[in-house]
Amino acid sequence: MKTAETIKKCSKRFAATSQELPLVLAWIRKESEKLLPRPLAMRLQLAAEEAAVNIINYAYEGLSGEKYLQLDFLAAANAVTLCLEDAGVAFNMLQADAQPDPHAALNERRAGGWGLVMLHKFTDAATYERKDDKNILLLTINKN
Numbered sequence: 001m002k003t004a005e006t007i008k009k010c011s012k013r014f015a016a017t018s019q020e021l022p023l024v025l026a027w028i029r030k031e032s033e034k035l036l037p038r039p040l041a042m043r044l045q046l047a048a049e050e051a052a053v054n055i056i057n058y059a060y061e062g063l064s065g066e067k068y069l070q071l072d073f074l075a076a077a078n079a080v081t082l083c084l085e086d087a088g089v090a091f092n093m094l095q096a097d098a099q100p101d102p103h104a105a106l107n108e109r110r111a112g113g114w115g116l117v118m119l120h121k122f123t124d125a126a127t128y129e130r131k132d133d134k135n136i137l138l139l140t141i142n143k144n
Contacts, residue, residue: 008035008075016056016067016086024052024069028082031073035080036141043122044082044141050118051084051093051137059088059135079124081140088135092128094119 012027014020028048032041052069060067070085093116119126125140 007077009072011070011072013068013070016060016069016088018056021052021056024071025049028052028071032080032082035073035075036143040141040143044080044139047119047122047126047139048082048084051139054093055084055086055088059086059091061089063088078144079140079142081138084137084139086135087133090130091135092130093137094126094128
């Protein structure tokens with residue numbers, strides 16, 4: 001999304017801790033419902049929750065210093081994008097190699113891999129880049 005197209009932007013930074021997760025999710029819920037119709041906001045919320053949980057649980061593993069999760073909503077006439085940024089270990093969750101087998105028996109399925117499926121299923125676009133030692137994940141929902 002080009003900056004010139006942006007109509008509205010709201011931002012908030014949270015500590016990347018499990019104690020902050022409920023606050024993160026509440027803020028995402030509140031802001032997404034201001035910008036999108038409820039069914040679309042709920043799709044973004046599900047994808048964002050998966051991403052936020054992964055960032056909080058894994059991005060800063062073994063690192064010291066400030067551990068944060070920066071959230072920025074960017075709204076344009078036809079789409080809303082949520083940018084999730086962290087300064088953790090470089091990791092592109094969109095290319096994770098855990099591919100679940102939906103046809104396997106429950107007792108044969110390995111844990112993990114469904115988050116990536118959710119990110120792709122519930123968003124219209126998801127992109128990742130590593131810039132200035134930061135992970136930047138963009139989750140976009142089209143309004144129409």
